[in-house]
Amino acid sequence: MARKSGSDGKKTARELRGAATRLFAKYGYAAVSMRQIATEVGVQAGALYLYTPDKQTLLYQIMDRHMDDLLDAWQEESAALGDDPMAKIEQFVRFHIRFHLNRGDEIFIAYMELRNLSEENFELIEQKRRAYEGLLGDILKEGNASGRFALCDTKLSSYAIIAMLTGVSTWYKGDGRLSLDKIEEVYLCMVRGLVSEGGAKTQSSR
């Protein structure tokens, strides 16, 4: 793999993924052409195929890498946590908001472009998506079983929490009236209300 001076394959590959991520998020996978991506990267369209076999694989790799990052980051973040379900869910809320706000483009793609994955690729991503949702589901189950939570419904509570947390990405603009800390605090407050329905309020450590 001889390399000319002045060119850098690794860098171009990175820029390709970056450009594709930005453009897919902004205009949608189907609406973005390889030519557009090439222009953004600063190379000719044909040159892209040195770095990806096709457009579909480009989409899949963006989503797959995102899911891996997400799952790995939670592994790391949750390692030091004890057994208290309330502490766990608070950590999860903070984690989800923070992680997702830092990656607006990837999130958008992850939620909008599932249907543009090939059948096989969809299955692979869907599996990881379910694994992530299962993390929250497990916390809720534990909390409900131990009596720490009083859920309206375990499964639906997990859907509702994921939906409201992910929804932050749809309106958050870094320049608003609310700091990231304040947003986390408000969502913690709301999630506490959700998991404690019908029972005594448990004030957390925050």
Next chain:
Amino acid sequence: MARKSGSDGKKTARELRGAATRLFAKYGYAAVSMRQIATEVGVQAGALYLYTPDKQTLLYQIMDRHMDDLLDAWQEESAALGDDPMAKIEQFVRFHIRFHLNRGDEIFIAYMELRNLSEENFELIEQKRRAYEGLLGDILKEGNASGRFALCDTKLSSYAIIAMLTGVSTWYKGDGRLSLDKIEEVYLCMVRGLVSEGGAKTQSSR
């Protein structure tokens, strides 16, 4: 406007909107071709342009009609309501879930294809979308002002509630373990938890 027997313009126009709605929801606006739509309708591609000036207008009309239906339906549904914010929000929750589950395709389009609207069309739709979200916002403001609710944050609560309610569309399949009634009940329960945080629980009339 002479018309041959055996053909029916009104009917074809209706079928065009129906086919476009189904296909846009399933594959995405950008990924669907006019030829595909024509095949679904059962006419030739050229014939579509008797009923719509272009593809963009087709998308806009689907979304605009949907928003009008939504706003009109709430007008009707809320007309008989009194002043109690808790009664209002319960009605809103039921209404939103029921309305949206009956129109999975339109919802999907309304939330996924905003970015494929032209700039002017986007503004028009966005205006109606904000009007709808404002309905919930007003209920929350009233409830908070009267002390009936104890919200973590008025604006964010409305975002969170809309997000969790709309999220139902993403997992609901008419054949699941949960009936529509049960789903409404669970979401009512969760929303009560959300609006009553930190204060005494108010048991509603259900």
Next chain:
DNA sequence: GTCTATAGAAGGATAGAC
């Protein structure tokens, strides 16, 4: 490693026959 050139398919939209 990137370029130009191009194959080959498909797209939106229009014209004119019937």
Next chain:
DNA sequence: GTCTATCCTTCTATAGAC
């Protein structure tokens, strides 16, 4: 009101020069 035929553009992906 619908058809066939077609214009013109754009697309993904490949071939081969440098």
